[in-house]
Amino acid sequence: MKLTLKVWRQKSKDHKGNFENHQIEASEHMSFLEMMDVLNERLIEKKADPIAFAHDCREGICGTCNMVINGKPHGPMKGTTVCQLHMREFNDGDVIVIEPWRAAAFPIIKDLVVDRSSFDRIIQAGGYISVNTGQAQDANSIPIEKDVAAQAMDAATCIGCGACVAACPNASAMLFTSAKVNHLALLPQGQVESSKRVRSMVKQMDEEGFGACSNTGACEVECPKEISIENIAAMNRMYIAAVVGQQDQV
Amino acid sequence: MSLTGLFLITFLPVHLLGNFLLLAGDGGEAFNVYAKFMTGNPLIKFISIGLYAFIVIHAIQGVIVWRVNKAKKGSRYAVQAKNTNWAASNMGILGTIILVFILIHMYQFWLKMKLGWIPPVTIDGVEMSNLYATVSGIYSNLFFVIFYVVSMVVIGLHLSHGFQSAFQTLGLNHKKYTPLIKALGTGYSILIPLGFAVIPVWMYLAQL
Numbered sequence: 397m398k399l400t401l402k403v404w405r406q407k408s409k410d411h412k413g414n415f416e417n418h419q420i421e422a423s424e425h426m427s428f429l430e431m432m433d434v435l436n437e438r439l440i441e442k443k444a445d446p447i448a449f450a451h452d453c454r455e456g457i458c459g460t461c462n463m464v465i466n467g468k469p470h471g472p473m474k475g476t477t478v479c480q481l482h483m484r485e486f487n488d489g490d491v492i493v494i495e496p497w498r499a500a501a502f503p504i505i506k507d508l509v510v511d512r513s514s515f516d517r518i519i520q521a522g523g524y525i526s527v528n529t530g531q532a533q534d535a536n537s538i539p540i541e542k543d544v545a546a547q548a549m550d551a552a553t554c555i556g557c558g559a560c561v562a563a564c565p566n567a568s569a570m571l572f573t574s575a576k577v578n579h580l581a582l583l584p585q586g587q588v589e590s591s592k593r594v595r596s597m598v599k600q601m602d603e604e605g606f607g608a609c610s611n612t613g614a615c616e617v618e619c620p621k622e623i624s625i626e627n628i629a630a631m632n633r634m635y636i637a638a639v640v641g642q643q644d645q646v
Numbered sequence: 647m648s649l650t651g652l653f654l655i656t657f658l659p660v661h662l663l664g665n666f667l668l669l670a671g672d673g674g675e676a677f678n679v680y681a682k683f684m685t686g687n688p689l690i691k692f693i694s695i696g697l698y699a700f701i702v703i704h705a706i707q708g709v710i711v712w713r714v715n716k717a718k719k720g721s722r723y724a725v726q727a728k729n730t731n732w733a734a735s736n737m738g739i740l741g742t743i744i745l746v747f748i749l750i751h752m753y754q755f756w757l758k759m760k761l762g763w764i765p766p767v768t769i770d771g772v773e774m775s776n777l778y779a780t781v782s783g784i785y786s787n788l789f790f791v792i793f794y795v796v797s798m799v800v801i802g803l804h805l806s807h808g809f810q811s812a813f814q815t816l817g818l819n820h821k822k823y824t825p826l827i828k829a830l831g832t833g834y835s836i837l838i839p840l841g842f843a844v845i846p847v848w849m850y851l852a853q854l
C-alpha cells in the first residue's frame with residue numbers, strides 16, 4: 397500500500413516545528429512502528445535525519461510509543477497503543493498526519509518525542525505505599541472483595557502513556573492521576589495513606605502545569621487502556637473529603 | 647464552576663414558572679401582579695442580588711479556566727479528531743453568547759422596570775407597571791422571537807454538558823445514580839429551554 401505521511405519535525409523544544417511529507421510503500425501486515433522504522437531506514441540511506449519517535453516494549457504495556465495519528469492519540473483503533481496498531485487499519489493512498497502529544501507540561505524533545513517526566517514527578521509525590529513489604533505474603537491473608545479488586549485492577553492498567561493529556565483540550569492529567577490514586581486507595585494496603593496521597597499528587601499535578609478538567613470526556617475515549625472517567629469523579633470526592641478533613645500539611 | 651453552575655440551574659425552573667403566567671390568557675393581569683410582587687419583596691431582592699453575583703462569578707471563573715487551560719494546552723493539533731461532544735468543548739463560546747443574551751434580556755425588561763420606563767396599568771385599584779404589555783410588544787417583533795428561541799437553544803446546549811459535569815466535578819457519581827443524573831440532565835436541558843422558547847413563539851402567534 398502506498399501512503400503519504402505528513403510528519404511533525406521539530407529540532408528541539410525551542411525550535412519551531414513543521415510538517416514534512418514522505419511517500420512510503422508499506423505492507424498491511426506491518427505494525428505502525430515498523431512502518432516508521434522502514435521510513436527511518438530510507439532516511440538514513442539518504443543521509444537525512446531520521447524521525448525521532450519513542451518506543452520500548454512494542455507490546456502495548458510500557459506506554460512509550462506516543463504519537464497522535466490523524467488527530468487521535470494512539471491512532472484510530474480503540475483501546476490500542478501505537479505499537480499494537482497495524483497498517484491494515486489504513487487504506488492504500490491514505491494521507492496520515494503524525495503529530496507529537498501537545499501539552500505545555502509535555503515539552504517536545506525532538507520530533508515526536510516529548511518529555512513526560514512530569515508524570516514521574518506526580519508518581520513520586522505519592523503514587524506508592526510507604527511500608528516495607530518484606531517477603532510476599534500469602535495471597536489470601538487480606539481478603540478483598542472481588543468487585544473492589546477488579547476496580548483496583550482496572551485503574552492499575554494505566555500505563556502512564558499520557559494519551560489522556562494529549563487528547564484533552566485542556567491538557568489535564570486528571571485521568572492519569574485519578575487512575576493512580578484510585579488503584580492504591582481501593583486496596584487495604586493503600587487506603588491508610590489515601591488522604592495524604594490524593595492531596596500531594598493533585599498538588600504536584602497542578603504544579604507541573606496541567607490544565608483544569610472540564611469533563612469533556614476526550615481522555616476516556618482515547619485512553620489505550622480504556623480507563624473510565626469514573627476514576628476522576630472518585631478522586632474528586634476523595635480530594636474534597638481529604639481537603640475538608642485535612643489535619644497535616646502535604 | 648460546578649457550585650455556581652448548580653445554583654444557576656436551580657434558578658431556571660423558578661423563573662420559568664413565573665413566566666408561564668404570560669400565557670394565562672388574562673390580558674397579563676396575573677403576570678403584572680406577579681412582577682410587582684417580585685420587584686417589591688425584600689426576600690426576592692436578596693435572592694436576586696445573590697443570583698447576579700453567581701452569574702458574575704460563574705462568568706469570571708469561566709474566563710479564568712478558559713485562559714489558563716488554553717495556555718496549558720500550548721499548541722493545537724493540525725488535525726483534530728472528534729472525541730468529545732461539541733457542547734463539552736465549546737462551553738466558553740456558549741457561555742459568552744448566554745452572557746450577551748442575559749445583558750440584552752435584562753436591558754429589555756429588568757432595567758426598563760427599574761427605571762420606571764414601563765407604562766402603568768391599574769389592576770383591582772392598584773397601579774402597577776404593565777410589564778406584560780412591554781413583553782408582548784417585544785414578542786410581536788419576529789426578530790426578537792427568533793433571538794430568544796436561538797438563545798434558548800444555546801442555553802440548552804450549555805446545560806446539556808453543564809448539568810452532569812457539575813456532578814462529576816463534585817465527585818457525586820454512582821453506578822446506579824449517575825445514569826439517572828445524566829438522563830435528568832438531558833431532560834432538563836431540553837425541557838426548560840423549550841418551556842422558555844414556547845412563550846415568545848406563543849405570544850407572537852397570538853398577536854398575528
Ligand code: SF4
Pocket residue numbers: 459553554555556557558559560561571572575618619620621622623
Ligand atoms: S489513563 Fe490511559 S491515556 Fe492516561 S496515561 Fe493512563 S493509560 Fe495512558
Ligand code: FES
Pocket residue numbers: 451452453454455456457458459460461477478479480
Ligand atoms: S512501545 Fe510499549 S506500549 Fe507501545
